[in-house]
Amino acid sequence: MGINLDLSEVPIRENRLGAITGYSGSIKDLAGSSSGAGGCALKNRERTLSQTSSCSSGCCQGMLTGIRGAAVVNHAPLGCSGDTIAQNMANHFGEYFRGWEHTNIRLINTNMDESDTVFGGTEKLRNGIREAYRRFNPQAIFITTSCASGIIGDDVKGVVSELADEIPVPIIPAHCEGFRTNIWATGFDAAFHAVLTGLVQPPRQRRTELVNIINFRGRAKQTITDLFAQVGLVPQFIVPFASVDELRYISEAAATLTICGTLGSYLGTALEEQYGVKYIKTLPPHGSLGMDGWLTGLGEATGKQKEIAELIAREKEKSRTGLEEVRSKLEGKTAVIGMGPSFGHAYIGVLQELGIKVLHGTSWHYDQQYDHGALPAATQRLADGEEDITFSVGDQQNYEMINHLQRLKPDLYFSRHPGTSVWASKLGITAIPVVEEYTAFGYQGLVNFGWRIVDALTNRHFVTKLAQKVKLPYADWWYRQDPYTFLDREAA
Amino acid sequence: MSGVVEEIRNVCALGALQTVTAIERAVPIIHAGPGCGQKLWGALSNSNGFQGSGYSGGHSAICTNSTEQEVVFGGTDKLRETVENTLKVIDADLYVILTGCTADIVGDDVGDVARGFQNDGKPVVVVETGGFKGNNYFGHELLWDAIIDQYLEKRPARVQQGLVNVWTVLPYQDPFWAGTLITLTKLLKGIGLTPNVIYGTGSGGSSINAIPDAQFNLLLSPWLGLCTVQKLEERYGTPFLHYPVLPFGATETGRFLRTTGEFAGVDAGTVEDYISQEEKQYYYFIERAADLLFETRFLPGHFVTIADSFYALGLTRFLVRDLGLIPEIQFVTDDVPTDQRARIEAEFNDLGEGIATRVVFGADGATVRDELAKVTFRERPLILGSTWDRVIARELKGYPLSVSMPVSDRLVLNQSYIGYDGALSLTEDIYSVILSSFQ
Numbered sequence: 001m002g003i004n005l006d007l008s009e010v011p012i013r014e015n016r017l018g019a020i021t022g023y024s025g026s027i028k029d030l031a032g033s034s035s036g037a038g039g040c041a042l043k044n045r046e047r048t049l050s051q052t053s054s055c056s057s058g059c060c061q062g063m064l065t066g067i068r069g070a071a072v073v074n075h076a077p078l079g080c081s082g083d084t085i086a087q088n089m090a091n092h093f094g095e096y097f098r099g100w101e102h103t104n105i106r107l108i109n110t111n112m113d114e115s116d117t118v119f120g121g122t123e124k125l126r127n128g129i130r131e132a133y134r135r136f137n138p139q140a141i142f143i144t145t146s147c148a149s150g151i152i153g154d155d156v157k158g159v160v161s162e163l164a165d166e167i168p169v170p171i172i173p174a175h176c177e178g179f180r181t182n183i184w185a186t187g188f189d190a191a192f193h194a195v196l197t198g199l200v201q202p203p204r205q206r207r208t209e210l211v212n213i214i215n216f217r218g219r220a221k222q223t224i225t226d227l228f229a230q231v232g233l234v235p236q237f238i239v240p241f242a243s244v245d246e247l248r249y250i251s252e253a254a255a256t257l258t259i260c261g262t263l264g265s266y267l268g269t270a271l272e273e274q275y276g277v278k279y280i281k282t283l284p285p286h287g288s289l290g291m292d293g294w295l296t297g298l299g300e301a302t303g304k305q306k307e308i309a310e311l312i313a314r315e316k317e318k319s320r321t322g323l324e325e326v327r328s329k330l331e332g333k334t335a336v337i338g339m340g341p342s343f344g345h346a347y348i349g350v351l352q353e354l355g356i357k358v359l360h361g362t363s364w365h366y367d368q369q370y371d372h373g374a375l376p377a378a379t380q381r382l383a384d385g386e387e388d389i390t391f392s393v394g395d396q397q398n399y400e401m402i403n404h405l406q407r408l409k410p411d412l413y414f415s416r417h418p419g420t421s422v423w424a425s426k427l428g429i430t431a432i433p434v435v436e437e438y439t440a441f442g443y444q445g446l447v448n449f450g451w452r453i454v455d456a457l458t459n460r461h462f463v464t465k466l467a468q469k470v471k472l473p474y475a476d477w478w479y480r481q482d483p484y485t486f487l488d489r490e491a492a
Numbered sequence: 493m494s495g496v497v498e499e500i501r502n503v504c505a506l507g508a509l510q511t512v513t514a515i516e517r518a519v520p521i522i523h524a525g526p527g528c529g530q531k532l533w534g535a536l537s538n539s540n541g542f543q544g545s546g547y548s549g550g551h552s553a554i555c556t557n558s559t560e561q562e563v564v565f566g567g568t569d570k571l572r573e574t575v576e577n578t579l580k581v582i583d584a585d586l587y588v589i590l591t592g593c594t595a596d597i598v599g600d601d602v603g604d605v606a607r608g609f610q611n612d613g614k615p616v617v618v619v620e621t622g623g624f625k626g627n628n629y630f631g632h633e634l635l636w637d638a639i640i641d642q643y644l645e646k647r648p649a650r651v652q653q654g655l656v657n658v659w660t661v662l663p664y665q666d667p668f669w670a671g672t673l674i675t676l677t678k679l680l681k682g683i684g685l686t687p688n689v690i691y692g693t694g695s696g697g698s699s700i701n702a703i704p705d706a707q708f709n710l711l712l713s714p715w716l717g718l719c720t721v722q723k724l725e726e727r728y729g730t731p732f733l734h735y736p737v738l739p740f741g742a743t744e745t746g747r748f749l750r751t752t753g754e755f756a757g758v759d760a761g762t763v764e765d766y767i768s769q770e771e772k773q774y775y776y777f778i779e780r781a782a783d784l785l786f787e788t789r790f791l792p793g794h795f796v797t798i799a800d801s802f803y804a805l806g807l808t809r810f811l812v813r814d815l816g817l818i819p820e821i822q823f824v825t826d827d828v829p830t831d832q833r834a835r836i837e838a839e840f841n842d843l844g845e846g847i848a849t850r851v852v853f854g855a856d857g858a859t860v861r862d863e864l865a866k867v868t869f870r871e872r873p874l875i876l877g878s879t880w881d882r883v884i885a886r887e888l889k890g891y892p893l894s895v896s897m898p899v900s901d902r903l904v905l906n907q908s909y910i911g912y913d914g915a916l917s918l919t920e921d922i923y924s925v926i927l928s929s930f931q
């Protein structure tokens with residue numbers, strides 16, 4: 001049993017999963033040295049120069065503000081709610097393609113000020129919770145913490161138990177102080193820990209048709225619903241856009257899939273350990289091989305091996321000639337990739353399926369093992385592959401990436417997360433941000449993604465002209481240095 | 493005690509890092525936790541008109557990404573090392589260290605770190621902008637206090653007649669800031685002055701260095717920057733003109749140009765010639781608009797602004813005095829200092845024809861919702877606010893146009909609503925919202 005729901009806070013990924021943000025080497029070395037592969041465990045390498053990363057509270061609030069019927073109280077100064085604007089945009093987008101009425105996310109910031117840092121901010125927090133209840137009439141209230149509330153030591157737990165009699169809905173703290181961890185994905189775990197400890201109930205029944213899908217926005221909801229209907233399964237998309245009531249009984253599902261291993265590890269594993277909901281640990285569904293792994297895992301978990309094998313064969317056949325055609329256009333192109341670890345490792349596989357040669361990969365962090373104890377399947381696949389490629393880990397350190405790109409001059413740069421691909425494009429490199437989580441989803445998604453790349457390579461006017469006119473902020477000196485000059489040799 | 497805030501319309505003091513980003517070849521060095529830079533850039537730029545990362549902003553802003561280590565043992569060593577390496581890697585004219593909550597609560601002696609570099613002749617400035625100290629308007633003023641104290645040369649002014657330092661809207665918070673500065677430059681040049689504009693394209697360090705030499709500081713702002721121009725007056729003896737209304741449209745722009753021209757000692761004939769030349773073109777287009785405005789059933793009812801004092805006040809003046817609309821209630825969201833509120837409220841009611849409007853100070857979305865719920869709108873209201881307000885606008889069957897942070901439903905490049913051309917552009921946008929609402 002890896003996951004302990006009796007803890008008030010989820011242990012950070014550095015301690016739980018051996019997660020690191022500093023590494024330079026090769027993908028085979030990375031995988032082979034990982035604790036999840038029985039290696040001696042990699043030590044993180046600190047930087048003596050860094051660019052702004054992201055913190056756990058963004059990931060945490062991103063999940064919690066998406067829950068329908070819940071409210072969030074962000075116990076923090078105003079700036080800590082800066083991410084809520086992008087979250088509201090994502091919320092509107094999700095409502096739009098679901099055909100739902102537009103609403104704003106329901107979050108209250110307690111607006112901590114100087115006196116709170118001196119005298120404590122619990123009164124503000126109490127007020128915030130009461131206001132959230134009064135304004136939104138929510139079915140649950142989550143509290144997200146901040147560096148300020150954490151350092152001054154506000155007794156969040158105490159406030160919650162004080163208000164338990166007054167406010168008749170669950171009040172659930174999610175601890176996501178930015179300074180606690182270098183790994184922003186710890187914020188997903190903090191949100192899911194809150195959902196697991198504050199909302200999820202033991203199953204009343206087992207729903208053998210129901211499959212949880214842990215994802216971000218659910219853009220492929222209809223596609224997956226139609227696909228699963230062919231084998232008698234029903235997907236339930238969590239956590240954003242799921243209601244408080246739906247989340248209470250995710251324990252009743254037969255299995256849990258995730259679009260992203262980084263995202264799903266904690267929740268999927270916890271549901272399996274606590275409630276016997278099988279967590280599918282095979283490849284995420286990016287590209288054809290990813291989809292094979294994802295669906296095969298689903299077949300095994302639900303006892304539908306035969307139906308799903310037939311489904312795979314049917315679906316694959318539909319896109320076979322399309323894949324051959326687009327692959328012939330991309331064969332031999334070169335790429336560098338920078339993404340979160342689950343997407344990054346999986347997308348190296350996606351690019352290889354399209355015939356693109358990956359020159360270098362970077363992941364924004366790296367989990368040496370997932371919560372179920374093993375190496376991520378996508379990492380294992382790369383470790384088992386014939387080719388080794390140089391690989392680094394950095395929390396969106398653009399200066400390292402730009403140095404690398406300048407040397408390697410790839411045809412393409414693939415990224416995820418805002419604030420990275422634009423810098424490659426300023427260097428004149430065709431940059432393709434994989435913003436949408438279902439971009440190269442499965443068989444047809446792979447083909448469509450291939451055509452998107454073909455389009456990007458076909459008209460390079462924009463990036464070429466941009467690069468001619470824009471100066472990047474780096475001194476010439478920097479381009480002559482090793483990209484990892486500021487990555488300490490000494491292990492911390 | 494400051495109240496809770498739903499639907500944020502500004503951020504914390506560390507948001508001043510975007511002011512630094514607005515200065516050409518100036519770069520922020522954030523000494524804070526790992527998420528501050530991303531969240532503040534996201535709120536002020538990436539989700540607010542999509543204003544971009546800039547030269548070394550966004551995820552390229554240097555940051556110590558402070559964690560437990562720096563909180564428990566102090567972060568000055570990490571900061572010193574970071575600044576040292578930044579000076580090697582990042583090519584810039586000005587490096588501004590801005591602290592966040594972690595450093596300020598722990599009490600890192602960041603002044604000492606900065607002084608070390610300053611003593612070596614490095615263009616490094618430090619400002620303590622821990623998020624709990626105030627909002628980003630406040631942080632912006634702290635930043636200027638620091639730049640004046642630590643960077644501007646302590647020397648007698650070499651006054652250049654006609655040179656005007658321009659202090660106005662808050663960069664990035666106002667998604668139209670860049671276009672607004674371009675427009676202001678044109679207006680001031682039009683009456684024969686030489687504007688010294690600090691932010692945006694083609695300015696930067698040389699504009700900062702020229703600050704002491706201006707004939708006067710022009711503060712085109714309801715209140716923001718008042719302490720900056722007062723400080724410059726004390727330091728360099730530079731007088732300032734405080735014009736409290738951002739000029740949208742012919743009425744206010746004319747008044748602004750006349751007031752400025754008179755203060756600067758510009759020949760009145762030059763000013764009048766310029767105004768009449770601009771007005772001729774402006775009214776050519778306004779006359780064209782008159783057909784739509786007077787011969788259509790699609791007119792807005794009373795208007796509401798939900799914006800900072802620059803926009804709430806300036807837009808109210810324009811919509812009443814130029815477009816002939818009726819104000820209902822105006823929400824002022826920039827946490828105007830209490831001692832300035834009565835004066836600013838009076839400015840709101842200088843509307844002519846005995847017209848008055850309700851003014852509510854505060855940034856909490858619930859206040860907007862609750863106050864609007866009390867109003868009876870007989871026609872579909874015009875709601876000039878933020879993207880948050882599109883939801884309430886839908887409920888009220890209003891016409892929404894996002895003009896104040898956050899503006900996540902529009903791309904804003906060089907557009908501005910101020911002056912003559914800007915007001916025409918605003919008129920186009922307002923009536924395009926109305927006309928496209930049913931077709």
